[in-house]
Amino acid sequence: MTGFLLEAAQVLLALALAPGLVGLIRWMKARLQNRRGAPVRQPYLELRKLFRKEVVLSTNASWIFRAAPFVVFASTVAVGFLVPLLAVPLPFDEVGDLLVVVYLLLLGTFFLALAGLDPGSAFGGMGSSREMTVAALAEPTLAVAIFALALGAGSTNLGQIVGRTMADPLAAVSPGHLLAFAALFIVMLAETGRLPVDNPATHLELTMIHEAMVLEYSGRYLALIEWAAALKLLIFFALLGNLFVPWGVAATLTPTALSLAVGALLVKLVVLAAAVAIFETRVAKLRLFRVPELLSASFVLALLAVTSSFLLR
Amino acid sequence: MTSDLAIAHLLLGLTVFAYVGGALAALSVRGAAGRALTAIGAVAGSLATLALGLWSLGAGVTPTLALPVLPFSGLALRVDGLSAFFLVVVGVAGVAVGAYGFGYSAHYEGRYSLRLLGVTLNLLLLSLAIQVTADNALTFLMTWEMMSVAAYVLVLTEHDQGGTVRAANWYLGVTHAGFAALVAAFLLLSAGDPTTSFEAMRAASLSPGARDAVFALALLGFSAKAGIVPLHVWLPMAHPVAPSHVSALMSGVVIKMGVYGLLRVTLDLLGGGPAWWGGVVLGAGAISALLGVLYALMEHDLKRLLAYHSVENVGIIFIGIGAGLMSQSYGLPGLALLGFVAALYHTLNHACFKGLLFLGAGSVLQATHTRNMEELGGLIKRMPRTALFFLVGSAAISALPPLNGFASEWLVFQALLGGAAIPRPEVALVMPIAVAMLALTSGLAVACFVKAFGITFLALPRSTAAENAREAPPSMQVGMLMLAILCIALGLGASLVVPALGGALAGLGGLPAVPIGFSLEMPLRVSGTVGEMSPVLVAAGLLLLGGITWIALRLLADRRLRVGETWGCGRFGQTPRMEYTATAFAEPLRRVFAEVYRPTQDLSIDFHPASRYFVESIEYRSAIHPWFEQALYTPVLRLLRGAAHRVRRLQAGSLHLYLTYMTIVLVVLLIVARWPR
Numbered sequence: 001m002t003g004f005l006l007e008a009a010q011v012l013l014a015l016a017l018a019p020g021l022v023g024l025i026r027w028m029k030a031r032l033q034n035r036r037g038a039p040v041r042q043p044y045l046e047l048r049k050l051f052r053k054e055v056v057l058s059t060n061a062s063w064i065f066r067a068a069p070f071v072v073f074a075s076t077v078a079v080g081f082l083v084p085l086l087a088v089p090l091p092f093d094e095v096g097d098l099l100v101v102v103y104l105l106l107l108g109t110f111f112l113a114l115a116g117l118d119p120g121s122a123f124g125g126m127g128s129s130r131e132m133t134v135a136a137l138a139e140p141t142l143a144v145a146i147f148a149l150a151l152g153a154g155s156t157n158l159g160q161i162v163g164r165t166m167a168d169p170l171a172a173v174s175p176g177h178l179l180a181f182a183a184l185f186i187v188m189l190a191e192t193g194r195l196p197v198d199n200p201a202t203h204l205e206l207t208m209i210h211e212a213m214v215l216e217y218s219g220r221y222l223a224l225i226e227w228a229a230a231l232k233l234l235i236f237f238a239l240l241g242n243l244f245v246p247w248g249v250a251a252t253l254t255p256t257a258l259s260l261a262v263g264a265l266l267v268k269l270v271v272l273a274a275a276v277a278i279f280e281t282r283v284a285k286l287r288l289f290r291v292p293e294l295l296s297a298s299f300v301l302a303l304l305a306v307t308s309s310f311l312l313r
Numbered sequence: 314m315t316s317d318l319a320i321a322h323l324l325l326g327l328t329v330f331a332y333v334g335g336a337l338a339a340l341s342v343r344g345a346a347g348r349a350l351t352a353i354g355a356v357a358g359s360l361a362t363l364a365l366g367l368w369s370l371g372a373g374v375t376p377t378l379a380l381p382v383l384p385f386s387g388l389a390l391r392v393d394g395l396s397a398f399f400l401v402v403v404g405v406a407g408v409a410v411g412a413y414g415f416g417y418s419a420h421y422e423g424r425y426s427l428r429l430l431g432v433t434l435n436l437l438l439l440s441l442a443i444q445v446t447a448d449n450a451l452t453f454l455m456t457w458e459m460m461s462v463a464a465y466v467l468v469l470t471e472h473d474q475g476g477t478v479r480a481a482n483w484y485l486g487v488t489h490a491g492f493a494a495l496v497a498a499f500l501l502l503s504a505g506d507p508t509t510s511f512e513a514m515r516a517a518s519l520s521p522g523a524r525d526a527v528f529a530l531a532l533l534g535f536s537a538k539a540g541i542v543p544l545h546v547w548l549p550m551a552h553p554v555a556p557s558h559v560s561a562l563m564s565g566v567v568i569k570m571g572v573y574g575l576l577r578v579t580l581d582l583l584g585g586g587p588a589w590w591g592g593v594v595l596g597a598g599a600i601s602a603l604l605g606v607l608y609a610l611m612e613h614d615l616k617r618l619l620a621y622h623s624v625e626n627v628g629i630i631f632i633g634i635g636a637g638l639m640s641q642s643y644g645l646p647g648l649a650l651l652g653f654v655a656a657l658y659h660t661l662n663h664a665c666f667k668g669l670l671f672l673g674a675g676s677v678l679q680a681t682h683t684r685n686m687e688e689l690g691g692l693i694k695r696m697p698r699t700a701l702f703f704l705v706g707s708a709a710i711s712a713l714p715p716l717n718g719f720a721s722e723w724l725v726f727q728a729l730l731g732g733a734a735i736p737r738p739e740v741a742l743v744m745p746i747a748v749a750m751l752a753l754t755s756g757l758a759v760a761c762f763v764k765a766f767g768i769t770f771l772a773l774p775r776s777t778a779a780e781n782a783r784e785a786p787p788s789m790q791v792g793m794l795m796l797a798i799l800c801i802a803l804g805l806g807a808s809l810v811v812p813a814l815g816g817a818l819a820g821l822g823g824l825p826a827v828p829i830g831f832s833l834e835m836p837l838r839v840s841g842t843v844g845e846m847s848p849v850l851v852a853a854g855l856l857l858l859g860g861i862t863w864i865a866l867r868l869l870a871d872r873r874l875r876v877g878e879t880w881g882c883g884r885f886g887q888t889p890r891m892e893y894t895a896t897a898f899a900e901p902l903r904r905v906f907a908e909v910y911r912p913t914q915d916l917s918i919d920f921h922p923a924s925r926y927f928v929e930s931i932e933y934r935s936a937i938h939p940w941f942e943q944a945l946y947t948p949v950l951r952l953l954r955g956a957a958h959r960v961r962r963l964q965a966g967s968l969h970l971y972l973t974y975m976t977i978v979l980v981v982l983l984i985v986a987r988w989p990r
Contacts, residue, residue: 056877125892137753137756
C-alpha cells in the first residue's frame with residue numbers, strides 16, 4: 001500500500017516541480033546571458049493564466065484536436081508512474097519497462113502531430129512534419145541506449161536497472177554507461193525540443209518545431225500541453241539522473257531514505273538544468289537538415305556503448 | 314480420439330461446403346442476392362476455419378485426414394499447432410473481408426464480373442485454408458498454385474484500369490519464379506520418396522549441403538510470396554489495383570503464406586539449422602522493414618503506401634524468425650521460442666491492422682474515387698466511423714501502446730535484446746544493429762501514419778470529390794469494426810495470446826515440448842524476455858488518467874470555448890491550398906534519406922517575355938524510382954527477353970513442325986520409359 005501511495009506522491013511531486021524546472025532553466029539562461037530574466041515561478045503563473053482563459057477552436061478542427069491534449073497529458077503522466085523518481089522498486093515497475101516509456105511518449109507525439117495537421121494551417125503541418133522527423137530519427141539511439149542499459153542490468157525494467165547500478169557502483173563509470181549517457185543526453189535535447197534542435201523561446205514560425213505544431217492551441221488545452229511538455233523534460237532529467245547516477249534513490253521506504261531521495265532528486269535536476277542552460281547558451285540552433293547529423297552522432301555513441309559492454313563482459 | 318477426429322472432419326467439411334457454396338452462389342445468382350450469398354459463403358466458411366483453428370489450438374490435438382484423390386499419397390491434411398494458428402489468421406481476415414465485400418462489390422455491379430470475383434474470392438479462401446493444413450508436398454504445391462492463380466484473377470478484376478494487367482503479370486511472374494524454387498526445394502527434401510509426405514521429410518537425413526540448398530530455395534520461394542526485398546516489386550503494384558477487400562486479404566493473409574511456408578520448412582521439416590540461416594533471414598527482414606517504410610513515406614497513393622507497409626511488416630516478422638533461428642542454433646531454445654512467438658504474434662496482428670487499413674482505404678476510395686492523398690482531406694467529418702477505424706489501425710501499425718502492434722513489436726525487441734546471450738560477441742553484435750533498424754523502422758512508421766491519417770482525414774478537403782464523400786454502407790463498417798475490435802483485444806490480451814502461441818509452436822523442430830515460463834499473470838513475463846509490461850494496466854492507467862484530467866478541467870478550469878478561423882497571419886479566408894500536403898510532410902525525411910531515394914527533380918520556369926524578373930509559371934516535378942529495383946531487374950528482364958526471342962524460333966506457326974516435335978518427344982519418352990535400370 002505504501003508503495004502505491006509513494007507512486008502517487010512521486011507523480012504529484014513531478015507535476016508540481018515540472019513548471020519550476022522550465023522556469024529554472026529559463027532563469028539560469030537569462031543570468032548567463034546578462035539578462036535579469038523572469039522569476040523561476042513564471043511558468044506557474046503562465047499555466048494559471050492559461051487555465052483561466054477561453055479556448056479558441058478552429059472551424060476546421062475535429063475531435064482529434066480536442067482529444068489530443070488529454071492523450072498527451074495522460075500518457076506523459078502515465079510515464080511518470082513508471083519512472084523511478086524517488087524509490088525502487090515500485091509496484092508499477094512491472095507495468096511497463098523502458099520500451100513502454102519510449103512508446104508511451106511516442107503515443108503523445110503521434111496525437112500532437114495529428115492535432116497539428118487538424119486545423120489545416122501551414123504552420124501546424126510544418127511543425128508536425130518536423131517533429132515526426134526528429135522523433136523518428138531519435139528512435140534508434142533510444143533503442144540502442146536501452147539495449148546498452150539492459151545488457152548491464154539484465155533487464156529493461158527501470159527499477160532493476162537502477163537497482164543494479166546501486167549494487168555495483170563501478171558499473172556507473174564503465175565506458176558503456178558513460179557513452180550511453182552521452183547518447184541519451186543528446187536524444188533528450190531533441191525529444192524535449194531544446195537547443196540546438198529546436199528553440200523553445202523562438203518567435204519566428206519558420207524556425208519552430210514544437211511551437212509551430214501547437215500554434216493553434218489556446219486556453220486550457222494549451223496549458224495541458226505546456227504542462228505535459230514540462231513534465232516530459234523532468235522525466236528525461238530524472239531518467240538521466242537516476243538510471244546513470246542512482247545514488248540517493250531510496251531502496252527502503254523509510255522517512256529518512258525518502259527525504260534523502262527528494263533532496264538527491266532536486267540536486268540532480270538542478271545540476272542537469274544548469275548543464276542544459278550552459279549548453280543552450282553556448283550553441284546556436286542547428287539548421288533542420290543538420291539535425292540528422294547530430295542524431296547520427298548520438299546513435300554512434302549508443303552503438304559504441306553496446307559494443308564496449310559486449311567486449312567488457 | 315474418434316470424437317476429436319469427427320469434430321475436425323465436421324469443421325473441415327463445413328469450411329469446404331461453405332466456400333464452395335459461396336462460389337456456386339456467385340455463379341448462379343445475380344444482383345444483390347448473389348453478392349449476399351457470396352458473402353455469406355465466405356463468412357460462414359471463414360467462421361468454420363476459425364473454429365477449426367481455435368478448437369485445435371485449445372484442445373491441443375492434431376487431427377489428420379487423407380483422401381485418395383491425388384496420385385501417390387493423395388490429398389493429405391493435418392492440423393498441428395502451426396496450421397491451427399494460420400487457420401485462425403485465415404478465418405479472422407476472411408470473416409471481415411467477406412462481410413465487407415458485400416458492400417464494396419456493389420459498385421462493381423454492371424461494370425466488372427461479379428461472378429468471377431465471387432468465385433475466385435471463395436476459392437482463394439478455400440485454398441488458403443487447405444494450404445496451411447497440407448501434410449504432403451503435393452497437396453501443399455497444388456493449393457499453393459491454386460492460391461496464386463486465384464489471387465492473380467482477383468487482381469485482374471478491374472482489368473480495364475491502367476496498370477492492372479501489368480501489375481497482375483508482375484505478380485504472376487514473381488510468384489511463379491518462387492514456385493519453381495519451391496518445387497526444387499521439395500524435390501530435394503523428399504529425396505526420391507514418391508509419397509512426398511511431410512512425415513518422411515522430417516525423418517529424412519539430408520547432407521548439410523543439401524539442407525543448405527533446401528533452405529536457400531525455400532527462402533527464395535517464400536520470400537517471393539511474402540514480399541521480402543528485393544522480391545517485393547509486385548506488391549506495391551498489385552495491391553493498389555486489386556479490389557480493396559482483396560488487397561486486405563492478400564496483404565493480411567496471402568503474403569503470410571510465405572511466413573507459414575518458411576516456418577514449416579525451416580523449423581518443422583528441417584528442424585532448424587546453422588546460425589547463418591537465422592542471420593540471413595534476420596538481415597533480409599531488417600532490410601525489408603527499413604526499405605519498406607522508407608518507400609511508404611514517399612508514397613501518396615493511399616493503397617500503395619499500405620502495400621509498402623506490408624513489406625515493412627513482413628520484414629519485422631522475418632526479424633523475429635531470424636532471431637529465433639539464430640538463438641536455436643546456439644542452443645537457447647527458450648529464447649528461440651520467444652522469437653518465433655513474436656513473429657507469429659506479429660503475423661496475426663498485421664493481418665488485423667493491415668486488413669483494417671486496406672478496408673478503410675477501400676471505403677475512402679469508394680467514397681471519393683481517388684487513392685491520391687493530395688486530393689483528400691477533411692474526411693473525418695464526412696466519414697466519422699471510417700476515420701475512427703482507420704485511426705485505430707494507424708495507431709496499431711505504428712506500434713503505439715496499448716494496441717496489438719505494440720505488444721508484438723515489444724516481443725520482437727525482447728527477442729533481439731535476449732539475443733545478447735549468444736556466447737559469441739561478434740555474432741551477438743548483430744542484435745543491437747537489428748534493434749536500431751527496427752527502432753528506426755517503427756519511428757518512421759509513426760511519421761508515415763501521421764501523414765496517412767492526417768492528410769487523408771484531417772483539415773479541409775482538397776477536392777470536390779473529398780468534399781462530397783459519404784460514409785460507407787453498414788456491411789463495410791461491420792467488417793472494419795470487427796478488425797478494429799480485434800486490434801484492441803489482441804493488444805490487451807497479450808498475456809493470453811502469447812502462451813497460446815507458445816503452445817502452438819511447442820515441440821516443433823527441437824523447440825521445448827512444453828512452453829516453459831509462460832505465465833498467465835497480468836504482466837507479460839515470458840522466459841527469455843528481459844523485461845515486463847502489462848498492456849491491460851497501461852490501457853487502464855491511460856483511461857483513468859485521461860478521465861481524471863477531463864473531470865478536473867471541467868471542474869477547475871475555464872470552460873468557455875469560441876470557434877474561430879484558423880490563424881493565417883492576419884489573413885482571412887483559408888483555402889485547402891494553404892494546407893500542408895503529403896509531399897511537404899514527407900519532404901524533411903526525403904532530404905535526410907536522399908542517398909537512398911535518389912529522387913529525380915525537374916524544374917521549369919516560364920519567364921515573362923519582357924523581363925526575367927517576372928515569373929509567369931513554375932513547374933516542378935519530382936519522382937522517386939527505386940533505383941535498386943531497376944539495377945536488379947533490368948538485367949534479368951533483358952535476359953528473359955533475349956531467351957524468349959530465341960525460343961520463338963521453335964514456334965514457327967507450322968502445324969507439321971509441331972507434329973514433328975510431338976513425335977520426337979513421344980519417341981524420347983518411350984525410350985526413357987523402357988530404358989533398362
